[in-house]
């Protein structure tokens with residue numbers, strides 16, 4: 001029996017640009033099961049980031065539903081949404097690390113939110129950074145790290161609170177292809193070995209090809225689903 | 230987030246911009262320091278004035294002066310001249326008014342010169358009955374050298390400390406046994422002329438310091454009878470009444486009896502009345518000073534608000550990250566308020582210390598100043614030594630005020646930060 005982590009039902013999002021409505025999503029139906037690795041592929045402006053913001057409970061849909069672990073997000077208030085975000089591991093295109101914290105501090109930060117103790121935080125942050133291959137970069141600040149290294153820190157941070165899934169918006173969008181491959185290897189490994197459910201947005205066909213499933217979007221709609229190896 | 234995590238997060242954010250935080254803190258420091266300095270000096274001044282009034286003005290005495298229309302110093306000053314004069318003989322009349330009156334004595338006062346050798350000094354000549362006066366002011370009308378005779382001859386003179394030693398440089402104007410000329414510019418005759426007699430200094434008073442309505446360092450005392458004949462008058466400037474006790478009821482009672490007996494033509498001043506006026510005046514002054522200092526703190530508050538709005542814009546993305554990681558709005562609010570609280574707390578603490586330091590330095594100038602700058606020949610009645618008073622109420626009040634101002638002005642920016650929508654905050658460039 002399958003375990004649905006994320007489900008969207010007829011998801012619509014219309015932005016108002018002044019008086020001009022922009023239909024970024026026009027009814028998206030998507031289902032992500034536990035252990036899945038889904039790549040959402042599409043050209044610029046097709047609504048990928050909009051979809052990610054809705055799935056990540058960062059924004060509210062104009063119409064339709066987002067259901068995470070069986071909970072309809074429209075039934076939650078702001079505080080409950082904040083709590084729900086703790087169970088989502090965000091990875092952004094621009095890393096979004098806190099510049100004044102070192103790698104370890106950045107990984108520790110999400111753990112302060114549920115109120116984990118200091119030594120526990122430290123131990124777990126060290127383990128996570130070790131897992132993503134940054135054992136000897138723990139005390140570097142983001143400015144002292146390469147793009148690939150920053151994205152590894154971001155992945156370690158995303159995993160800090162044992163999220164029920166990783167939500168990545170163009171994780172390789174801002175790094176060169178060689179480093180991008182290394183990041184993808186890490187993500188694949190996390191998915192295969194640790195069973196981390198992953199939703200990844202990209203406009204890079206080759207990167208998307210490494211996922212188990214590929215969902216193609218165009219003009220706010222899913223136009224094609226490809227099951228891969 | 231745990232409280233200590235919130236604080237350490239806020240502290241980290243402040244430390245990142247040391248100069249900016251320093252300047253914001255400086256604003257609070259100046260405001261609090263101004264409050265503490267002004268209020269502690271003013272409280273010190275009040276304490277020292279009250280103290281000197283108490284010592285220079287025995288609490289069991291009343292002072293009766295002409296020109297009534299009201300009791301107390303406020304009615305006396307500036308009262309219209311009704312032609313009423315207080316006479317030396319009125320003492321006998323006052324005596325019979327109440328059983329609580331123990332002793333009474335009249336004083337004639339004239340501004341005069343005394344001449345000793347080459348030097349001339351301006352002084353207030355007080356015609357007093359030595360025996361009665363020294364009984365009423367037994368703590369202050371005391372000879373340092375020589376003796377105050379209870380049955381003085383007409384030429385006897387008792388000089389205040391600053392009359393004997395006006396320049397405080399080792400050279401004395403006069404000493405015991407010196408003969409001095411008393412010169413009074415008599416303006417009652419035409420043409421005005423100087424009246425003169427030669428007296429003999431028989432006693433120098435010990436230093437009294439400060440001021441009061443009783444004996445003073447810059448006064449000269451001659452027998453009352455001599456004053457009556459020399460100044461050719463039966464009028465006296467005041468009558469001092471010593472009461473059997475210093476209960477407020479007795480003071481009020483006798484004050485009223487005397488005022489009524491003179492048909493409201495006299496003012497009766499008691500030390501408690503003066504003290505209460507002094508304390509009223511100081512409350513007003515303190516309110517005014519606190520208001521001025523408060524304005525500077527208000528400016529500091531606006532500075533905090535300004536800085537926090539800038540910081541809010543700079544950190545919009547950071548707020549977005551925090552929210553994406555699951556931070557609740559109220560935690561974001563708490564982080565921003567903590568930053569203001571840290572600034573307010575550090576600023577207030579430094580402000581209290583530097584305000585206190587400022588007050589101490591400033592009061593050094595104040596205290597030392599008065600007698601130091603007085604020109605020779607015109608001695609004033611000693612300096613007012615002011616020790617700034619820093620009460621726990623003032624310390625805690627100032628700290629709380631600094632903290633509250635900081636928080637109040639941070640409320641709006643903090644609220645705005647907490648209300649940011651995660652998507653908007655993350656998209657912010």
Ligand SMILES: Nc1ncnc2c1ncn2[C@@H]1O[C@H](COP(=O)(O)OP(=O)(O)OP(=O)(O)O)[C@@H](O)[C@H]1O
Nearest residue numbers: 015017022024043044045046047048049050051203
């Ligand atoms: N806040 C907004 N206000 C108005 N229109 C918006 C807003 N955000 C996105 N859009 C519009 O919605 C559409 C989809 O945007 P979205 O960011 O989801 O695209 P994307 O697939 O992520 O593109 P890219 O690959 O360039 O990141 C675009 O046409 C965009 O202009």
Ligand SMILES: [Mg+2]
Nearest residue numbers: 048049050169
């Ligand atoms: Mg996008």
